Amino acid sequence: MTLRKALADAVQRATSRAVTQEGAGWCLASVTAVYADGTVDINTGRGPIQKVRRLRAYSPVVGDVVKADFNADGNWLIAGALAP
Template identity: 70%
Template structure:
């Protein structure tokens, strides 16, 4: 591989990481711990996240709840609420 090709691939990898890190997104998760300060621990497909703030409307979190987690461009996240169970 030529130096020019190596540089082009490095730039492409860096751009891809930047776009991924700076975009807002969401995922599904399971609640693994509930705290009295308005936070919960969740387990996502990408790994665990500790002490995630939850919306006030999600007032009765429980371990095992399936929840939606929103992420902003800065990497901060919030638990929106539990999904309906069938």
């Protein structure tokens, strides 16, 4: 591998990582724990996330598949569960 190719690959990896980390979006996740303070733990394709806030109208149970929204600041929100 040439130095130019190695540098181009490194720049592409760094750019991809930055876009993924700093972008807002959503994903599907499964609920792994439910707390009385209005938060849940979830498992996403990115890994486990602890103490995620949920909407008040939604009462999750462990095992629910949920839509999780996230923003560039690292904040997460559970909007509700998918229908079984």
